[in-house]
Amino acid sequence: MKFIVACTGPSMSAELLAQVRGFPLVAVNGAFRLAPWAVAIAANDAAWWRVYEDAFEAEARRFSANIVPKVERLVGGAIGSDSCSGVIGLEAAKKLGATSIVLLGADFAGGHFFGSYTGILKNTKPERVAIHRKQFRAWQKSNKIPVFNATEGSALDVFPRVTLAEALAA
Secondary structure (H helix, E strand, O other): OEEEEEOOOOOOOHHHHHOOEOEOEEEEHHHHHOOOOOOEEEOOOHHHHHHOHHHHOOOOEEEEOOOOOOOEEOOEOOEOOOOOHHHHHHHHHHHOOOOEEEEEOOOOOOOOOOOOOOOOOOOOOHHHHHHHHHHHHHHHHHOOOOEEEOOOOOOOOOOOEOOHHHHHHO
16 A cells, blocks of 8 residues: 655645545644644654644544654664654554555755744754664665655655656556
8 A cells, every 4th residue: 555654844735745635644743734634643753742732633643753642652673762753654654554655745955844943843953864864764774665755856865766646656
């Protein structure tokens, strides 16, 4: 079963997600607000769950590698408490039965579609981006599920880059 993992890069939009409606979708962090039909929400930062309390109102399963009340914990393999939420999204899709995954909004160029985090949430620093790339690579090496990065202009070089049409047809 093909899953969509919707990340929060600047390329993410409601219009983009409308093109994949009908596919099971894991929304990473704030992408859940653009896809209320998401089957799951993946966010690793425990503080994120405290700030985005409306995520608990969604009719979606919730995943993190950290201990968060009312959120399923993913552990083992390439997943750790410091994992990138996008990697948690891949792992959640796997747990839910994905046989292939289309990655959207994984720009890796800095920023989010909603702007910068404020308050207690922190924006990803450049040195963390390098760590996140390694985490995606470790996930890829430990899993046999094909992942297609359909994020136009993505700087993430871990998975094959394809157009959305190609990814959906694969």
